[in-house]
Amino acid sequence: MPVKLEVKSEDATIRAQAQRVLDCFGNNLPPSRLLCFLDDADPPFLKQVFGVANRGVYRHIDDNTPLDIWPDYVTSCIFVDDGISLLYPRVIDDLVYLYGSTSANEVSLTMALAHELQHVIQHANARELWALNGLVPRLHKTVIAALNLQWTDIPIEIEARIVSKGMALQFFGEQRVTQFIDEKIAEGITESAVADWQFVRTLTASSSVDLAACTKQLFKRLKGHKAELEAVLKEKKGDPDFSDIELGAYFNGEQ
Numbered sequence: 001m002p003v004k005l006e007v008k009s010e011d012a013t014i015r016a017q018a019q020r021v022l023d024c025f026g027n028n029l030p031p032s033r034l035l036c037f038l039d040d041a042d043p044p045f046l047k048q049v050f051g052v053a054n055r056g057v058y059r060h061i062d063d064n065t066p067l068d069i070w071p072d073y074v075t076s077c078i079f080v081d082d083g084i085s086l087l088y089p090r091v092i093d094d095l096v097y098l099y100g101s102t103s104a105n106e107v108s109l110t111m112a113l114a115h116e117l118q119h120v121i122q123h124a125n126a127r128e129l130w131a132l133n134g135l136v137p138r139l140h141k142t143v144i145a146a147l148n149l150q151w152t153d154i155p156i157e158i159e160a161r162i163v164s165k166g167m168a169l170q171f172f173g174e175q176r177v178t179q180f181i182d183e184k185i186a187e188g189i190t191e192s193a194v195a196d197w198q199f200v201r202t203l204t205a206s207s208s209v210d211l212a213a214c215t216k217q218l219f220k221r222l223k224g225h226k227a228e229l230e231a232v233l234k235e236k237k238g239d240p241d242f243s244d245i246e247l248g249a250y251f252n253g254e255q
Contacts, residue, residue: 003029004092006077009040009103017106021113024167029117030124032093036113037074040100045069047099053193055102056112058119059095060241070097094120107172107180115164122156122211123241129211130156131242132250136218138232143225150192152199153221155214161200162207169205219250226251 003022007015018038022029049069050057059065067075074097079088096116103109122130133156136149143149151157168177184197222229229247236242 003034003036004077005036005038007038007103008073009038009100013106014038014103014109017109018103018113020171021110021117021167024170025114025117025121028121030094030120032120032124033091034094034096034120035077035092036096036098036117037077038098038100038103038109038113039071039074040103042099042101043071046097051190053189053196054099055108056096056098056116058116058123059097060123061090061092061095062240063090064238094123096120105180107168107177110171111164111168111180114167115160118160118163119156122159126211127241128245129215131245132215132247133157133211133218135229135232135236135242135245136222138235139225139228143228147221147225150199151196153218155209155211155218158209158214159211162203162209165200165203166205166207216250223251 005015005018005022007018009015015038018036022036046057046069047054061067061078067078074095078090078092078095080091081088096113098109098112098116102112119130133154136154137144137151139149152161165177168180178201181197181201185194185201188194226247233242233245233247
C-alpha cells in the first residue's frame with residue numbers, strides 16, 4: 001500500500017525531499033498503512049511529552065492506541081470519514097511525525113525521516129527486538145542515570161542513526177552533513193542531545209550493528225534491574241506489540 005505523505009507546509013521543496021527519502025526506502029518499507037506527517041509547527045505539548053530535543057516520532061497504531069496527545073490535524077488523517085460508518089474508521093497502522101523545525105532544513109528532514117522509517121522497518125521485521133529495546137527508555141530516570149544510559153546504548157537507536165546518516169551522506173555529501181551535525185552539537189539543547197550528535201558524527205558508511213547480539217549485551221547490563229523492566233512491561237500489558245514479550249529468557253541468557 002502506498003505511503004500517505006502529508007506535508008502541512010506550503011514549501012514544495014519539503015514535500016519533494018521527503019518523497020526522495022521515501023523513494024530510497026522503496027520496497028524495504030512494510031506493506032502497512034503508513035502515514036508520514038510533516039508539520040509546519042512544533043506543538044509545545046508534544047515537546048513536553050517527547051522532550052525538547054526530540055525531532056520526530058514513530059508510533060505503531062492499533063484500535064486501542066491512545067492518540068489524545070496528537071493535534072486534531074494529525075488524527076484527522078488517521079481516522080477518516082468514509083461516508084458510511086458511524087464512527088470514522090482507522091486508515092493508518094503506522095505514524096511517522098516530524099516537527100516543523102525538523103523539516104525546515106533538508107539535511108535535518110532527511111536524517112529524521114530516515115531514522116523514523118527505520119523504526120517502522122524494525123517493527124515489521126524484528127518486532128520482538130524492537131519491543132525489548134523500546135522498554136529501556138521507559139525505565140525510571142533514576143535507573144537511567146545510575147547506569148548512565150544514552151540513546152546510543154540502545155541497538156535499535158544505533159541502527160536508526162546509522163541508516164539516517166548514511167542516507168544524508170548519499171544526498172548531501174560528507175562536508176554538508178558534518179557541518180549540520182556540528183551545528184546541532186553547538187546548539188547544546190541538552191547534554192544528552194550533544195552526546196547523541198557526537199556519536200552520530202563518528203558513524204561512517206561502513207558502520208553496522210547486530211540487533212540481536214547487542215540487545216543481549218544491553219540486557220546483561222540491565223541484569224540488576226529486571227524488576228523495574230518487568231514493571232515497565234506490565235504498563236504495556238494492553239499493547240499487542242508487547243503482549244508476548246518474556247523478559248526471563250533474556251536475563252537467563254536463553255535467547
